[in-house]
Structures are given as structure tokens and as C-alpha cells.
Amino acid sequence: MGFLAPWFLAGLAALAVPVFVHLLRRHTATPQPVGSLMFFEPGTQSSRRHRRLKYLLLFALRAALVLLAVLAFANPFIRRATADANSRLLLVVLDNSFSMRAGMRFADAKQQALATLAAKPHTQRAQIISLGGQVEIRTQPISDDTLLRAALQSIQPGDGHASFGELVHAVRALAENVRAPIDLHLFSDMQRTAMPANFADVVLPGNVTLILHSVVKAAPVPNWTIESVQAPAVLADPKDPKRSRVQAVVSGFATLETKKTVALVVNDKVIATRSVDVPANGRATVEFAPLDISYGFNRCAVRIEGGDAFPADDAALFTVHRSDPERVLFVHAADETRSSLYFTSALDAAAQAAFTVQSVAAEQATDLDPAKYAFVVLSDTVVLPSIFEHALEQYVSKGGNVLIALGTSAGHHARIPLWGGNPGEAHDYSRETGPAAVGQVDFTFPALEQSQPGRDNGGWADVKVYYVSTVDPAQSRVAMRLVDGTPLLLDKPIGEGHVLLLASGLENLTNDLPLHPVFVAFVDRAARYLSGSGLLSGSSVVDSFLQLRSTTEPVGTVANVQVIDPDGRRPLSLNEARTIQSFRLERAGFYQIRFANGRDAVIAVNPDRRESDLTPMDQDVQQLWSGAPAAGAAQQSAAAAQLQYRNHSLWWYVMLVALVAALAQAAFSSRYLSTSREEL
Amino acid sequence: MQRFLDPDVLAGISSLDLLAKTVVDGFVAGLHRSPQSGFSQEFTEYRAYTPGDDLRHVDWNLYARTERCYLKRYRGETNSQLTILLDASNSMQYTSGQPAKQSPPSKIDYARYIAASLCYLAIRNQRDAAGLIVFDDDVREYIRPSTRPGQLARLFAGLERAEPRARTDFAKPLQHFQNFLHRRGIAIIISDFYDAPDNIIRTIAPLRFHGNEVVLFHILDPQELRPVLHRSAILVDLETDRRIEVVPEYTRTSYRAKIDSHIEALRSGAHGAGIDYQLLLTNQPLDAALREYLFLRQADK
Numbered sequence: 001m002g003f004l005a006p007w008f009l010a011g012l013a014a015l016a017v018p019v020f021v022h023l024l025r026r027h028t029a030t031p032q033p034v035g036s037l038m039f040f041e042p043g044t045q046s047s048r049r050h051r052r053l054k055y056l057l058l059f060a061l062r063a064a065l066v067l068l069a070v071l072a073f074a075n076p077f078i079r080r081a082t083a084d085a086n087s088r089l090l091l092v093v094l095d096n097s098f099s100m101r102a103g104m105r106f107a108d109a110k111q112q113a114l115a116t117l118a119a120k121p122h123t124q125r126a127q128i129i130s131l132g133g134q135v136e137i138r139t140q141p142i143s144d145d146t147l148l149r150a151a152l153q154s155i156q157p158g159d160g161h162a163s164f165g166e167l168v169h170a171v172r173a174l175a176e177n178v179r180a181p182i183d184l185h186l187f188s189d190m191q192r193t194a195m196p197a198n199f200a201d202v203v204l205p206g207n208v209t210l211i212l213h214s215v216v217k218a219a220p221v222p223n224w225t226i227e228s229v230q231a232p233a234v235l236a237d238p239k240d241p242k243r244s245r246v247q248a249v250v251s252g253f254a255t256l257e258t259k260k261t262v263a264l265v266v267n268d269k270v271i272a273t274r275s276v277d278v279p280a281n282g283r284a285t286v287e288f289a290p291l292d293i294s295y296g297f298n299r300c301a302v303r304i305e306g307g308d309a310f311p312a313d314d315a316a317l318f319t320v321h322r323s324d325p326e327r328v329l330f331v332h333a334a335d336e337t338r339s340s341l342y343f344t345s346a347l348d349a350a351a352q353a354a355f356t357v358q359s360v361a362a363e364q365a366t367d368l369d370p371a372k373y374a375f376v377v378l379s380d381t382v383v384l385p386s387i388f389e390h391a392l393e394q395y396v397s398k399g400g401n402v403l404i405a406l407g408t409s410a411g412h413h414a415r416i417p418l419w420g421g422n423p424g425e426a427h428d429y430s431r432e433t434g435p436a437a438v439g440q441v442d443f444t445f446p447a448l449e450q451s452q453p454g455r456d457n458g459g460w461a462d463v464k465v466y467y468v469s470t471v472d473p474a475q476s477r478v479a480m481r482l483v484d485g486t487p488l489l490l491d492k493p494i495g496e497g498h499v500l501l502l503a504s505g506l507e508n509l510t511n512d513l514p515l516h517p518v519f520v521a522f523v524d525r526a527a528r529y530l531s532g533s534g535l536l537s538g539s540s541v542v543d544s545f546l547q548l549r550s551t552t553e554p555v556g557t558v559a560n561v562q563v564i565d566p567d568g569r570r571p572l573s574l575n576e577a578r579t580i581q582s583f584r585l586e587r588a589g590f591y592q593i594r595f596a597n598g599r600d601a602v603i604a605v606n607p608d609r610r611e612s613d614l615t616p617m618d619q620d621v622q623q624l625w626s627g628a629p630a631a632g633a634a635q636q637s638a639a640a641a642q643l644q645y646r647n648h649s650l651w652w653y654v655m656l657v658a659l660v661a662a663l664a665q666a667a668f669s670s671r672y673l674s675t676s677r678e679e680l
Numbered sequence: 681m682q683r684f685l686d687p688d689v690l691a692g693i694s695s696l697d698l699l700a701k702t703v704v705d706g707f708v709a710g711l712h713r714s715p716q717s718g719f720s721q722e723f724t725e726y727r728a729y730t731p732g733d734d735l736r737h738v739d740w741n742l743y744a745r746t747e748r749c750y751l752k753r754y755r756g757e758t759n760s761q762l763t764i765l766l767d768a769s770n771s772m773q774y775t776s777g778q779p780a781k782q783s784p785p786s787k788i789d790y791a792r793y794i795a796a797s798l799c800y801l802a803i804r805n806q807r808d809a810a811g812l813i814v815f816d817d818d819v820r821e822y823i824r825p826s827t828r829p830g831q832l833a834r835l836f837a838g839l840e841r842a843e844p845r846a847r848t849d850f851a852k853p854l855q856h857f858q859n860f861l862h863r864r865g866i867a868i869i870i871s872d873f874y875d876a877p878d879n880i881i882r883t884i885a886p887l888r889f890h891g892n893e894v895v896l897f898h899i900l901d902p903q904e905l906r907p908v909l910h911r912s913a914i915l916v917d918l919e920t921d922r923r924i925e926v927v928p929e930y931t932r933t934s935y936r937a938k939i940d941s942h943i944e945a946l947r948s949g950a951h952g953a954g955i956d957y958q959l960l961l962t963n964q965p966l967d968a969a970l971r972e973y974l975f976l977r978q979a980d981k
Contacts, residue, residue: 031915034915035872037915037922041926042924042926
């Protein structure tokens with residue numbers, strides 16, 4: 001309790017007035033005449049006592065009146081959990097991302113969250129949310145403390161990458177539904193890498209108050225990690241000096257220059273170690289070659305020996321599938337061999353996989369079985385032997401993939417094999433408006449995937465396209481368009497397989513793509529995409545999704561899928577195994593997968609390396625985000641307390657009591673005065 | 681008519697003459713409801729005729745109806761002498777009423793109303809001689825009993841002049857009264873009798889021995905009989921100016937017992953001495969006093 005205007009308490013000096021009137025001033029009574037005192041007897045002693053009692057009552061009323069009036073002006077208030085506080089939704093968000101595994105961060109955060117939950121009023125509603133790779137809502141807004149504590153206790157540290165942007169996005173959606181004021185308590189290590197690049201993405205709605213509880217009190221601890229690993233997903237020849245090697249980048253965060261020992265582990269056996277000097281806060285590359293592995297899937301890891309403050313991120317996992325080189329069937333027109341030359345050269349230049357290209361003319365493909373090839377390329381061949389075309393359709397429906405490149409001959413024929421649609425009007429840009437450039441490129445498409453494409457549109461801006469066949473893009477994904485919007489690269493799922501259609505040719509007549517470096521990368525990624533080797537081995541990041549079956553086939557027409565997680569358990573139920581189309585890789589480790597098309601894969605899953613940077617956000621950023629006026633957790637706690645406990649002014653009630661006291665005082669005074677006049 | 685006897689109503693009448701006329705006329709009109717009643721020749725009884733009786737008194741109408749001879753007997757009228765002794769000491773000016781409200785008049789006013797009404801009734805209605813003695817600790821005014829014209833005006837003037845002062849002392853005015861007493865009559869003493877009952881009776885009793893009918897009209901304010909005190913107060917004696925502080929508990933218990941005892945002692949002492957006693961509260965109508973006078977006058981015949 002306190003006073004909002006304490007200087008008005010000086011008015012308490014006015015209490016001297018009733019004190020003087022009642023206690024200091026000499027009492028005088030008005031004598032009452034009577035006919036005779038013959039029958040009266042004096043009663044002095046009891047009379048004084050009675051008078052004193054009566055005057056004390058009046059004195060108390062008058063003193064209370066003065067006191068209450070002064071208190072009302074001083075504006076007293078009490079701090080309490082008001083009905084307003086009860087109407088606020090307490091949102092407890094516990095960060096369980098990978099970085100919370102460092103030290104005692106997660107335990108401390110959970111402890112603080114439990115303490116916050118215990119301090120809330122019993123009637124206040126609360127909701128528990130965990131912030132890992134995904135924003136998971138653990139409870140609905142409830143006031144049951146037991147359920148809330150149980151939900152909070154059940155949260156375990158995960159391997160995902162926290163994103164405050166996703167959290168704010170979820171809270172915005174929640175705030176629209178709840179409509180009540182929300183107190184968002186975030187218990188996290190406040191990683192700088194969790195903040196999105198644009199601060200506007202973390203601006204909270206007006207009815208949400210953010211209170212940050214950072215578990216990082218000291219300076220950022222030094223941490224080394226394997227930032228990236230480059231290794232062949234599929235290796236045919238371990239003695240190939242160009243491909244049989246592993247390159248790893250050791251990265252240090254808040255570290256001094258030091259020498260680190262890095263080991264290559266294959267199937268739980270250390271087969272090589274390297275020492276590398278890692279500069280302060282810098283990176284160093286370490287290479288292991290050759291990569292001597294056995295046939296089949298090899299579970300590999302590059303590990304930093306010696307340990308540090310965050311040992312969980314000292315290893316990077318990957319798998320290498322050793323097999324004989326896979327064959328690729330390249331079908332071309334009889335009079336055109338240039339495309340085969342370019343494609344084969346580009347595929348040989350690629351380092352990630354090993355393919356052997358078998359180039360045949362379309363007329364010679366009658367007796368070939370496509371199922372023996374990793375994928376099939378149809379280069380400007382719109383007329384195929386019917387037997388081979390039927391075999392290709394069967395091949396694609398069972399999971400095979402075909403790349404079709406439309407050359408100049410497509411415009412002369414009514415249909416495109418496998419694609420189904422009729423080719424439309426062909427654009428000969430060399431005669432119309434000059435060469436066309438590539439406009440839109442979907443860099444998320446596996447065959448075009450680039451993490452950070454440059455300003456030259458990932459290398460595609462310089463490509464000149466002279467001739468393009470117009471294709472109906474229905475039921476397909478357009479991965480690349482020309483500047484006039486004409487689709488250039490399309491992907492259509494058919495059965496369990498895919499058909500990738502390039503609306504121009506693979507030679508240098510319809511475009512100059514084979515002359516650009518991006519052609520090699522495109523062929524490499526397309527080959528990996530079409531052969532499925534990108535899915536079967538290598539490494540993924542936690543919380544990425546893996547497509548287990550085609551989305552076009554009806555459920556139940558193909559076999560079940562199987563997933564065995566890093567702990568050796570099967571996370572899918574039987575029903576899920578029959579119907580699931582994609583699977584989220586939520587744990588770090590090796591997943592063993594059997595796809596619906598019968599192919600097996602071992603996929604290494606690594607945490608997002610941004611989690612290894614344990615540097616927290618700057619205090620300024622934290623203050624800006626939470627809107628706290630002063631730095632430090634103490635102030636934030638005080639702000640939180642101020643939100644839960646609001647000052648309630650009592651002046652109105654005090655004034656009401658003062659009014660009652662005034663009325664009572666007036667009534668008593670009037671009664672006493674009238675009595676003294678009427679007596680006898 | 682009864683409301684004209686109410687002291688609250690009479691307090692609004694300033695003239696004692698008009699007041700007395702209002703009171704007495706209202707009172708007498710109330711008595712004369714039957715034509716057979718009257719004060720001039722009052723029928724008393726029938727008596728059987730015996731030889732030697734005056735035949736003028738035989739009721740011949742009755743004889744004609746019943747053939748029996750009866751005599752009609754009447755009570756003859758006599759003139760009486762009324763002397764009113766009015767106590768005009770300071771204690772008589774007490775009133776519990778508020779000047780602005782309709783409340784009991786002071787004791788001296790109430791005594792004036794009674795005295796004036798009695799004088800009016802005696803002189804105008806009964807043809808009696810009426811006199812007045814106003815006293816406190818001495819005789820302040822003496823008007824001899826008379827039936828002469830103007831006597832009533834003199835009595836009213838004497839009453840008007842009777843303002844309260846000094847203390848009460850019965851001995852001196854009663855001695856004075858006895859000195860002027862030549863024939864027996866009715867003596868009415870109007871006072872609040874704030875004295876010891878024995879002393880009062882002892883002083884007044886000699887009047888009775890001279891054949892006078894003596895009446896004590898004990899005038900009290902209702903507050904004097906049953907005082908209500910909400911809180912302790914300082915009380916001042918109007919006669920002695922003595923002050924004491926009194927608590928309400930006392931007025932509810934001991935005071936009531938004392939004054940009841942005082943009244944009872946006065947009443948029993950008066951009866952023992954053959955004196956009529958009448959307690960009159962200032963909020964009561966005046967007819968009780970008038971009726972008492974008529975009753976005494978009848979008994980006197």
C-alpha cells in the first residue's frame with residue numbers, strides 16, 4: 001500500500017482541530033432551569049464519565065472525518081493481483097532448441113518457467129508453448145496449475161533451430177483468437193541467430209507484453225563446431241582422387257586461436273585424424289582423402305576431439321553410399337549428338353555422384369529396359385518406339401524419373417511422350433525479338449537448389465534462350481520461366497516418378513546454356529534429383545521434411561513406408577506408415593528409411609549449425625524487442641510484477657467512508673445540540 | 681367545547697376576561713344538556729305528605745295521576761364567598777414548553793387561567809363573592825371578596841399583575857387571610873407546593889377550622905412529574921439559584937419515587953385535615969378545577 005500524492009498527508013495537521021475542540025477546550029454546559037431542586041440530587045461523577053464517553057464518540061467521528069479526507073487527497077493505493085491480471089493470459093514459452101543443451105541452460109530456463117508459473121494467481125489462465133524447430137503449443141489456455149506444470153515438465157531439449165520470428169508469427173495468430181491481454185514470458189538463451197534479419201518480423205501485437213528471461217548471465221562461452229562437410233553422397237571408386245575425399249570446415253565462435261584435432265569416423269570407427277589451426281573466431285578446413293569405405297551405406301562423422309563448452313555440436317554426421325557407377329540412358333535424335341556430349345561432360349564434371357551415360361538414338365531404344373538405369377534423358381526425341389515408350393511409362397509410374405529436353409523437333413509433332421500434353425506454339429526468339437533471358441528461378445527446386453543465389457539470378461541471368469516450345473503447365477510445377485513468362489523448366493509427378501521437362505534443348509543451338517558454368521551445376525543437381533541419390537544418402541538438417549511417397553497416387557496402392565529413428569524406434573504407426581506422405585526429421589542422428597517405391601536410404605540429420613553460435617542478442621536489441629525501459633533482468637522482473645500487480649487507487653472508497661463519517665458526525669452533533677436545548 | 685378548556689388553546693388568548701368567559705361558557709354549556717338541571721331552583725326529592733305541611737309544595741299533577749299526595753322538595757340557593765390564594769413565587773414561572781410551539785403554558789399562566797375562570801364562574805354564574813390574594817413570601821396583592829360591579833375586572837387586573845418573584849412562604853399570606861376573614865366560604869390555594877407536606881398542611885389546616893372549605897390546587901408541569909433527561913445536565917433552582925449536576929439515571933428512578941411520595945403525602949395530609957386536594961398538570965384541561973369548585977359549593981349548601 002502506498003500513496004500516489006503523499007504530500008497531501010501534511011493535511012493531517014488538521015487533526016489538531018478536533019483534538020483542541022474536544023480534549024483541550026474547557027467544556028461548558030448550559031444550565032437548565034427547574035422549578036425546584038427539592039427532589040434532585042447531584043450526580044457529578046457519573047455525569048462526567050457519561051459526558052466523556054459521548055464526547056469521545058463525537059471526537060472519534062470528527063477525527064476520522066479529517067483523517068479520511070486527508071487520506072482521500074493523498075490518494076492511497078494497494079498493489080494486488082486484480083481481476084484485470086486474472087483476465088490476462090500468461091503465455092510461458094520455453095526454448096528447447098539445440099543450443100539449450102549447452103551447460104545448464106535448459107534446466108535453468110525450466111526452473112525459472114516453473115517459478116513464474118507458481119507465482120501466477122490460481123484463477124489466471126496460462127498456456128505453455130515450446131520453442132524448438134517448431135512452435136509447439138503444449139496446452140490450451142487453462143488455469144489448472146497441475147496440468148500446466150506437467151506440460152512444462154514434459155518439455156525436453158530438442159535438436160531444432162529456434163526462430164523468434166516463427167514464435168512471433170504464432171503469437172500473432174494466438175492473439176487474434178484470444179483477444180485478451182497476453183503476458184508473454186520467454187525463457188531462452190536469447191541466441192542472436194534466432195532473430196530474423198528483419199526486426200519487423202518480431203514486432204508483437206499491441207495486446208502482447210513480452211518479458212524476456214535470459215538464462216545466459218555471463219559472457220558467451222567459446223565453442224567449436226563442424227560447420228559443414230563436403231562428401232560424396234554416392235561413391236563408386238574410393239581411389240578416385242577427385243571424389244573420394246571429405247572436406248570439413250571447423251568453425252569457432254568466441255574462441256581464441258587454437259589447434260584442434262579433427263577425426264573422421266566411419267561406422268563408429270575412427271579412420272583418420274587431422275590437426276588444424278583454427279584462428280580466433282575463424283574457420284579452418286580439414287580434408288580427409290581418400291575415403292576408404294565399404295559397399296553399402298556408411299555412417300560417417302567428422303568430430304572435433306577434445307570437447308568444449310557445447311560438446312553436442314562437435315560432430316557432423318553424413319552418410320556415403322558406396323556402389324558401382326549408375327547408368328544413365330541418354331536417348332537422342334539420330335542426327336543430333338551434340339546434346340549428349342554436353343550432358344555427359346557436365347555429368348562427369350560433377351563431383352557428388354558417379355554416373356555412366358549410355359547414349360543411344362531413339363530408334364535403337366526399342367529393346368532397352370529403363371528400369372536398369374538410374375534415370376532416362378530424352379533429348380529432342382518426341383517420337384519413340386511404342387514399346388520403349390510403354391516401358392518408360394511403366395518405369396515412371398513405379399518411381400523412375402525422366403528428363404525431357406525439347407529441341408526444335410517438338411514443334412513438328414503433336415505430342416510429347418510421357419508428358420501427355422500437346423506442344424503449343426514454339427517461340428523462335430532469334431527471329432522474333434532476339435534471345436530471351438531467364439526470368440524467374442525457383443531455387444528451392446532440387447534441380448536448381450542454391451542456398452544463396454547471387455545477383456546474376458544464380459548464374460542464370462546470362463543464359464540466352466533462342467528457341468522454346470510452349471508446354472501446358474497443368475498439374476506440374478514450374479521451376480523456371482523466361483522473362484516473358486514462358487515456362488522453361490517444369491516438373492510433373494506421374495505415379496511414383498517424376499518427369500522433368502526442359503522446354504528448350506540441351507545443345508547449344510536452342511540456347512547457350514551448355515556454355516555457362518551453371519549448366520554443370522544444373523546437370524549435377526538434376527542427376528541427383530532424378531536418380532534419387534540426394535534422398536538416399538548425404539545429410540539433412542533437423543526439422544527438414546522428407547517425402548516418403550508420391551502425392552499423386554491414391555493411398556494404399558503402394559507399399560508401406562518404414563522409418564527407423566536414431567534411437568532404433570519406429571516413430572510411425574501402422575496407419576501412418578500406410579498413408580504418410582512426408583516425414584519431419586526432428587532428431588539429430590541417422591534415420592533409416594524405406595520409401596514407398598522400395599528403395600532404402602540412410603539419412604544423416606544434423607542440427608542447424610546456427611545453433612552452435614551461442615552468442616546472445618545484444619542487450620539493446622533485447623530491450624528494443626521487449627520494450628523494457630531499463631537494462632537487466634531485475635528491471636524486467638519488476639516490469640513483469642508491475643503488469644501482474646496493478647495499483648488500485650482507493651480514494652473513491654476513502655471518500656465514501658469520509659462521507660459516511662461526515663453524515664454520522666452531523667447526526668450526532670445535531671442530536672447532542674437539540675438534546676441540550678430541550679432538556680427540562 | 682372541550683377544546684376550549686385545553687390550556688394549549690387558551691394560551692393563545694391574551695385577555696383573561698375573554699379567556700375566563702370562554703372557559704366557563706364552554707364548561708357550563710357542557711353541564712346543561714338536560715333541561716331538568718339547573719342552578720336556580722334545584723329539585724332534590726319527593727316526600728309523602730304529612731299533616732301540617734305547606735300545601736303549596738304539593739305536586740298536584742302527581743296527585744291527579746296517582747291520587748297520592750306528595751311534596752316536591754327544592755334546594756334553595758345561597759350566596760357563597762370564594763377566595764383564591766395564588767402562589768406567585770419564582771418556581772411558578774417554570775415551563776417545559778418552547779415559546780414557538782404549542783406546548784404547556786407556564787405554571788403561573790395555568791394558575792391564572794384557573795383563577796380567572798373560577799372568578800368568572802363565581803361572579804357571573806353563581807352570584808358569589810370572589811376575592812384574590814397573590815402571595816410569594818409575602819402578600820403582594822389583596823382584593824377583598826365582593827359581588828360589586830367591576831369586581832371581576834379588578835380580579836383580572838390583579839391576576840395580570842401577578843408576575844412570579846421571590847420564594848414561597850405560606851405562613852404569612854394565610855395569616856393575612858385569616859385576619860380579613862369575616863364569614864366562612866371557600867378558599868382555593870393554587871400553588872406548586874414546593875415545601876414539606878407536613879409544613880404545608882400544618883399551615884393551611886387552621887383555615888378549615890373556621891368553617892371554610894379549603895381546596896389545594898397543586899399545579900405541576902408534566903416535566904416536573906416525569907422529567908426526561910437525555911444526558912447529564914446542570915439544573916438551576918429558579919427560587920434559590922442553586923445549581924447541581926444531575927444524571928439521567930436519577931430522574932428515571934429516585935426522582936420519580938420522591939415526587940410521587942411528595943404528592944401522596946400532600947394528598948393524604950390534606951384529606952386528613954379535611955382539605956380537598958387536586959393535582960393539576962399544565963397540559964390538562966381546566967374543567968377538573970371548575971368541577972371541583974362546583975362540587976365544593978354544592979356540598980356547602
